[in-house]
Amino acid sequence: MKRIEVLKTYKIYIGGKFPRTESGRFYEATNASGRSIANMCKSSRKDIRNAVVAARKAQGAWQERTAFNRGQILYRIAEILEGRKSQFIEELMLQDSTKKAAQIEVNDCIDRIVYYAGWCDKFNQVASSVNPVSSSHFNFSSYEPTGLVGIISPESSSLFGLVSMLLPVISGGNSCVLIASESKPLCAVTLAEVLNTSDVPPGVVNILTGQVSELWSPLSSHMDVNAISICSRSAYIKDIQIASADNLKRVRTYDDEWDVQGGQGIQYITDFQELKTTWHPIENIGGSSSSY
Amino acid sequence: MTKTNDFNAVPRSPSIDKVGVEERVARFQSRSIKNDSKMQGLHMVLNMIDLTTLEGKDTPGKVRQMCFKAAHLHDSYPDLPTVAAVCVYPSMVRLAKSIVGDFGIKVASVSTAFPSGQAPMNVKISDTKYAVEHGADEIDMVISRGKFLSGEFSFVFDEISAIKEVCGDARLKVILETGELSTLDNVRKASDIAMYAGADFIKTSTGKIQPAATMQVTYTMLQAIRDFYDETGVMVGMKPAGGISNAKLALHNLVMVKEVLGQEWLTNQWFRFGASSLANDVLMQILKTDTGAYQSADYFTID
Numbered sequence: 001m002k003r004i005e006v007l008k009t010y011k012i013y014i015g016g017k018f019p020r021t022e023s024g025r026f027y028e029a030t031n032a033s034g035r036s037i038a039n040m041c042k043s044s045r046k047d048i049r050n051a052v053v054a055a056r057k058a059q060g061a062w063q064e065r066t067a068f069n070r071g072q073i074l075y076r077i078a079e080i081l082e083g084r085k086s087q088f089i090e091e092l093m094l095q096d097s098t099k100k101a102a103q104i105e106v107n108d109c110i111d112r113i114v115y116y117a118g119w120c121d122k123f124n125q126v127a128s129s130v131n132p133v134s135s136s137h138f139n140f141s142s143y144e145p146t147g148l149v150g151i152i153s154p155e156s157s158s159l160f161g162l163v164s165m166l167l168p169v170i171s172g173g174n175s176c177v178l179i180a181s182e183s184k185p186l187c188a189v190t191l192a193e194v195l196n197t198s199d200v201p202p203g204v205v206n207i208l209t210g211q212v213s214e215l216w217s218p219l220s221s222h223m224d225v226n227a228i229s230i231c232s233r234s235a236y237i238k239d240i241q242i243a244s245a246d247n248l249k250r251v252r253t254y255d256d257e258w259d260v261q262g263g264q265g266i267q268y269i270t271d272f273q274e275l276k277t278t279w280h281p282i283e284n285i286g287g288s289s290s291s292y
Numbered sequence: 293m294t295k296t297n298d299f300n301a302v303p304r305s306p307s308i309d310k311v312g313v314e315e316r317v318a319r320f321q322s323r324s325i326k327n328d329s330k331m332q333g334l335h336m337v338l339n340m341i342d343l344t345t346l347e348g349k350d351t352p353g354k355v356r357q358m359c360f361k362a363a364h365l366h367d368s369y370p371d372l373p374t375v376a377a378v379c380v381y382p383s384m385v386r387l388a389k390s391i392v393g394d395f396g397i398k399v400a401s402v403s404t405a406f407p408s409g410q411a412p413m414n415v416k417i418s419d420t421k422y423a424v425e426h427g428a429d430e431i432d433m434v435i436s437r438g439k440f441l442s443g444e445f446s447f448v449f450d451e452i453s454a455i456k457e458v459c460g461d462a463r464l465k466v467i468l469e470t471g472e473l474s475t476l477d478n479v480r481k482a483s484d485i486a487m488y489a490g491a492d493f494i495k496t497s498t499g500k501i502q503p504a505a506t507m508q509v510t511y512t513m514l515q516a517i518r519d520f521y522d523e524t525g526v527m528v529g530m531k532p533a534g535g536i537s538n539a540k541l542a543l544h545n546l547v548m549v550k551e552v553l554g555q556e557w558l559t560n561q562w563f564r565f566g567a568s569s570l571a572n573d574v575l576m577q578i579l580k581t582d583t584g585a586y587q588s589a590d591y592f593t594i595d
Contacts, residue, residue, distance in 0.1 A: 218585075224589070
């Protein structure tokens with residue numbers, strides 16, 4: 001008798017758990033030739049609500065961790081991903097990638113994670129500054145995470161774009177709610193499984209699948225979301241900017257195609273940081289001289 | 293008909309079918325509530341809250357802040373009700389009364405060596421007297437759970453009667469501390485004793501012990517109130533306290549009250565929520581329903 005293959009159920013990722021969407025709906029993900037490759041959760045606004053609650057709960061503790069520890073955890077993601085490479089390559093190939101391109105993409109992702117793991121305990125001292133002022137103060141500016149970031153992944157990329165947008169956000173101490181590519185959602189859920197097994201605290205990253213056309217609105221109008229990260233080919237940029245105005249969310253727009261060389265850097269981290277300046281009273285104006 | 297104050301009048305309590313209670317409670321949670329009713333329900337919930345602070349670290353400043361919140365839940369949103377009452381320790385009653393008295397908000401005081409109730413009778417009496425003299429409109433007393441569990445039901449009955457006498461015009465809420473009573477049968481028994489001894493309200497918990505106001509426990513107590521009303525014609529109020537921290541759960545409770553006791557109980561005269569963080573969640577739900585945008589705790593007062 002011919003054995004029937006057991007197909008994987010792709011579920012969403014909220015607060016370190018893998019629930020089905022609250023709405024019970026699903027949609028079929030297809031490849032370029034229209035063949036069905038998986039059933040995906042079609043998340044609703046209530047899933048956004050639950051994900052934001054989970055992300056808010058996790059954010060404080062994630063920010064409070066030492067930057068060094070965050071770096072270790074991010075590095076752990078890369079390690080686990082390395083061990084599950086073949087699964088990601090298979091999924092990329094299901095979604096119309098060639099084998100060679102898939103291998104390169106997964107390797108690039110791992111490198112990107114390691115890159116941002118390294119920045120965790122370094123970006124603040126590189127980007128911060130001591131400022132010259134004309135009063136008796138030692139004046140310095142340093143970065144603190146914006147808080148809770150909503151990420152809408154680029155439609156064209158299953159994994160690399162998502163990783164390029166996710167990593168700078170969490171390396172800086174933010175938590176996030178991420179909406180996966182609607183047409184290429186497979187790797188996002190498998191990445192959630194990697195995150196879940198690599199010491200990333202529950203709720204720091206939450207991943208939803210479904211239609212961006214119905215999810216952008218509850219996400220960008222949510223008063224408890226502090227910033228939105230989105231790509232320039234999205235049809236909803238203007239709407240999102242308008243909806244974001246109510247609580248002054250930062251909206252950052254990036255290229256859909258993430259460059260392997262130029263698509264990473266400290267500026268992607270500081271995009272989701274708030275600059276805090278401190279005026280510390282001292283005796284002498286020359287705060288940085290030997291008399292200080 | 294009047295209440296009789298005789299321990300021998302307390303009827304034998306029926307035993308509780310736990311599985312049946314759980315099934316009934318599950319059904320209350322599956323009602324579909326449409327937006328209009330939801331809004332009305334949420335406003336009702338706000339108006340039924342006993343805003344509570346019962347910490348060893350309570351200061352006059354903390355009580356003042358809470359009393360202000362009781363009267364001004366969210367001033368930027370029009371036509372919100374105030375809460376029903378503030379609930380404090382006896383030492384804070386006079387202060388609380390001086391702030392919320394003008395708004396028609398009641399002051400409830402816990403008493404009888406709250407939360408343990410482990411003190412001699414004369415101390416409990418003077419504790420209660422002190423609160424009443426300082427202007428408490430309501431007294432939240434605790435029963436002696438130790439005595440109850442060792443079978444001294446008449447002691448518990450007499451204790452409640454004695455405190456009721458001291459209360460005078462103040463309404464008496466009797467806290468059963470159901471988390472320490474172990475079984476629903478005990479909850480039912482304690483409810484019956486309290487009501488026959490003269491309680492104006494029965495209340496689930498102090499908020500210091502988990503589990504507190506589960507729907508199973510509240511349902512059992514509501515059913516006891518129903519039976520008491522059918523027997524004597526006297527209405528008794530219900531106050532679940534502790535653990536009701538979100539609007540959804542509060543609405544489920546209202547559904548349960550309506551279906552077990554009926555419309556007459558759906559006012560703050562007969563039903564209260566003892567809570568400290570419920571108000572903000574309800575406010576956030578009201579604003580969400582109104583604006584369509586999910587809300588953030590950043591824009592509401594800290595409680």
